Amino acid sequence: MSNEVIKLIQSHRSIRAFTDQEIREEQITDIVEAGRRAPTSHNVQAYSIVVIQDPKKKDELARLSGNQSYISKCPVFFVLIADFYRLKKASEIHEQPFEVGEVEQLLVGSVDCALVAENMLVASRSLGLGGVMIGGIRNNPEEVAKLLNLPEYTFPIMGLCIGYPDQNPDQKPRLPKGAIVFNENYDTDQVEAGLKEYDAVTEEYYRQRTNGLKTDSWSKQMATFSSNPKRSHVGDYVKGQGFLTAYHKKNS
Structure with a gap:
């Protein structure tokens, strides 16, 4: 609805x-x-x-x-x-x-x-x-x-x-629901499964968006982003x- x-x-x-x-x-x-x-x-x-x-x-x-x-x-x-x-x-x-x-x-x-x-x-x-x-x-x-x-x-x-x-x-794809929405308790297994699923989706999204010039998965982008301090x-x-x-x- x-x-x-x-x-x-x-x-x-x-x-x-x-x-x-x-x-x-x-x-x-x-x-x-x-x-x-x-x-x-x-x-x-x-x-x-x-x-x-x-x-x-x-x-x-x-x-x-x-x-x-x-x-x-x-x-x-x-x-x-x-x-x-x-x-x-x-x-x-x-x-x-x-x-x-x-x-x-x-x-x-x-x-x-x-x-x-x-x-x-x-x-x-x-x-x-x-x-x-x-x-x-x-x-x-x-x-x-x-x-x-x-x-x-x-x-x-x-x-x-x-x-x-x-x-x-x-519209840019978002993380799958299973990776960010939990019932009653946080579930780390759901996170790992969701990351794997989302990486496949984002690789294809950027491949199509950039005609193959960019194919980095979301987890790779975020790992790079998180590797340095921000606005210290x-x-x-x-x-x-x-x-x-x-x-x-x-x-x-």
């Missing part, structure tokens, strides 16, 4: 090419409002949304995110910010201690941003738009923060390109913004 919302969600594809058609302000408003209605832990609402339409600023964010040109070319770029600055102000108003030094706050802000971003993407697609999430916004968080004038107790989590699609890519500078940046201080103190 299905409905139009489920079909929309299940048809997800990342869109990285956009037409020149502008997005109306009322569409942006609807997309942002959909994001604001995402679930949030303890009603903390530990996020902010920065709407970017200025071409020069998009160009700079594209550069800072690893020269991802579709940031420059999309009509609207959103930056999702984990934000505890408002909570600091609330604590000052009521003369209460402000504790955000644990890993938990880092997780809360990140999860809030992810939920908001997904709501925004689904809302965008319901309007006939397409988009792609941008993790590269964390490549140079300090420079992004300066560009966006971010205060203490905030840090950029992800970006979101939105626009009218100018491409129609095939982010930890120092978020610590400088006021997070993870208790964690670093306990483990120093």
